[in-house]
Amino acid sequence: xHDKHSPAVDCxxxxxxGIRGLAPYEPGRPISDIEREYGVSNIIKLASNESPLGPAPxxxxxxxxxxxxxxxxxxxxxxxxxQALAAxxxxxxxxxxxxxxxxxxxxxxARVFLGPGRNAVFSRHAFAVYPLVxxxxxxxxxxxxxxxxxxxxxxxxxxxxxAEAIDDKTGVVFIANPNNPTGTWLTADALRExxxxxxxxxxxxxxxxxxxxxxxxxxxxxxxxxxxxxNLIVTRTFSKAWGLAGxxxxxxxxxxxxxxxxxxxxQPFNVNLVAQAAALASLDDAAHMRRAVALNNxxxxxxxxxxxxxxxxxxxxxxxxxxxxVPDSPRVYEALLHAGIIVRPxxxxxxxxxxxxxxxxxxxxxxxxxxxxxxLA
Ligand SMILES: Cc1ncc(COP(=O)(O)O)c(C=O)c1O
Numbered sequence: 001x002h003d004k005h006s007p008a009v010d011c012x013x014x015x016x017x018g019i020r021g022l023a024p025y026e027p028g029r030p031i032s033d034i035e036r037e038y039g040v041s042n043i044i045k046l047a048s049n050e051s052p053l054g055p056a057p058x059x060x061x062x063x064x065x066x067x068x069x070x071x072x073x074x075x076x077x078x079x080x081x082x083q084a085l086a087a088x089x090x091x092x093x094x095x096x097x098x099x100x101x102x103x104x105x106x107x108x109x110a111r112v113f114l115g116p117g118r119n120a121v122f123s124r125h126a127f128a129v130y131p132l133v134x135x136x137x138x139x140x141x142x143x144x145x146x147x148x149x150x151x152x153x154x155x156x157x158x159x160x161x162x163a164e165a166i167d168d169k170t171g172v173v174f175i176a177n178p179n180n181p182t183g184t185w186l187t188a189d190a191l192r193e194x195x196x197x198x199x200x201x202x203x204x205x206x207x208x209x210x211x212x213x214x215x216x217x218x219x220x221x222x223x224x225x226x227x228x229x230x231n232l233i234v235t236r237t238f239s240k241a242w243g244l245a246g247x248x249x250x251x252x253x254x255x256x257x258x259x260x261x262x263x264x265x266x267q268p269f270n271v272n273l274v275a276q277a278a279a280l281a282s283l284d285d286a287a288h289m290r291r292a293v294a295l296n297n298x299x300x301x302x303x304x305x306x307x308x309x310x311x312x313x314x315x316x317x318x319x320x321x322x323x324x325x326v327p328d329s330p331r332v333y334e335a336l337l338h339a340g341i342i343v344r345p346x347x348x349x350x351x352x353x354x355x356x357x358x359x360x361x362x363x364x365x366x367x368x369x370x371x372x373x374x375x376l377a
Contacts, residue, residue, distance in 0.1 A: 018135040025128055028344050029337075040340040046358040046368060047344040049180065049210075049321050051243035053295065055278060056288035059244065062281035066274045074273035081271075081280045085251060088283065089223045094256035097263060098271045102209055102237040102250025107133045108262045109172060109233060109252075113203045114139035118171035123157040125182055125349050127207065130174040139171060147184070154315055155351065156184025159194035166198060173198055176207040177222070178214060181346045181356045183317025188220035195229050203258070204232045209250075210319035212241035212293050219318070223253040230255050238279050240320060241289050241296075247275040296320045300359045306369040310376060321358045326376070329353050335375040341368055 028047025035043060055063075078098050086093040099105035110133035114120055119140040122130045131141050144161040147153050156179055166173060175194070178185035186194075191206070198204055206222040222234040233254040239245035249271055252262065271279075282289070300322065307314050307324050314324040323346060326332045333345050333355060344356040357368060 016138060018138050022132060022135050023348075025132055026348060029342050031342070034337055034340070034342055038337055038340075040338065043340040043342065044360060044364045044367065045342045046360050046364060047342040047356075048245070049240060049319070049358045050245045051241060051292050051296075051320070052359075052361045052364065053243060053288070053292040055243040056282045056285035058285045058288075059242075059278040059282035063247070063274050063278040066277035070273055072273065074269050074271065074276055076268045078271055078276050081276050084280055084283050085253075089253050091223070091226070091253060092256070094259055095226070095253050097252045097254070097259045097266065099250040099252070099266075100270045100272075100275075101239060101248040102207070102235045102252075103129050104248075104270055105235050105250055105252045105262070106130070106174075106205070106207070107136075108265055109203065109205055110134055110137040110139070111265045112261045113171040115171075117169060119167070119169050120172045120174060121162055121165045121170050122174040123162060123179070125155045125179070125351060126157070126174060127176045127180050127209075128349060134172075140169075142167075142170065152316075153182070153184035153186075155182045157186060159186065159190050163194055163197040166202065168199075170199075170202050172203045172205055174205045174207065176209070177219075178210045178317070178319045180210065180319065181321070181323050181344070181349050181351065181354075182315050183319045183321060183323060184315065185214060185216075185219060185318045187216075187218040189218070191220060191222075195225075195232070198231070200231050202231060204229060206232060206234045208234055209237045210240055211236065212289060213296055213320055214318045215293075215297055216318065226253065226255060231258075233258060238282065241293050242279070242282050243289075243292060244275070244278055244282060247272075247278055249275045249279040295361075296359050299362060299365055302362075303357070303359055303365045303369070306365070307372075310369070310373055312372075312376075315354075321356050323351065323354045323356045325354050326372075327353075329355055332372070332375050336368075336371055339371040339375075341371055343368075 082093040082096045114137040116138040119142045120134040121142045124146045144165040147156045237250040
């Protein structure tokens, strides 16, 4: 694909076949784009599951202080941050692998355990990065059918279907708990039943990007299961409840032998100096994170009640977003943009007719509900 201004670039024909078939990840639209295109101001972005409370004040302070040192490379082994994370999870520091966001860790896992002749298993409406990293690594996608629309966790992970999709070529099983974009989640019992059916030579990725928000005794901390399931990699992020999405810090907790393999393909300085300092300082103020979670969970309840009052159907969510079904979703999405509210269509996730909305501050959620009421009238 080239026009008269760009030369024919023949080498593109030789890009690896899987890559040529990929569609790039579509992020939520940035505020500046909507300002330019729609001529609106006072925009709120409820499109990328960021924390409306932002980072802990101490994390900001640490990030600012770290700017003084950015002429230097960061600590490539992130000693202090790894120590702090290891202490948090009750493991040794060798269990921790840091990523430029947890997406980076997902990519490392795919590069180590996937490739031509292998496949990755995940549920149909699972996080969009799983197929991207799988195909980019040259492996096949094996999608498992989701829970039915009228199930307890509609469109969520059907653990039996996932177990049945696994074969001897399965390198990785990706499980998001809770899942994005459905917000659905799996109990410890359901997960164990699935894990017990996964062969030990297949890697289990338990993606806990939204774990902090789940308020239910049946929800497990996967990082406490590593002794029973040595093939388990748990991924976490500072992008959601910890409010550091823009700095890109994520990590995995897994057996040191696996971490050693991940480290062989990791870029030497994949987590920058400012990000390391901010993430470390944010761990010292877990109370800020807990406030963000408490606010999210009470606002999520109010938002759902408001959606229900508008006669809208939404998926039960344990995370910081809600997937809501609206009539003529492209029109509603556009109308919300004109009203200065950015949400996320999820057609690309196989959920046409749904919009994913991030839970914002109380005034954001009220503005969203009022705009929806007007649009739907
Ligand atoms: C389920 C899930 N996993 C992982 C990520 C990656 O987040 P990050 O790369 O910011 O850590 C996201 C981000 O939206 C997500 O929804």
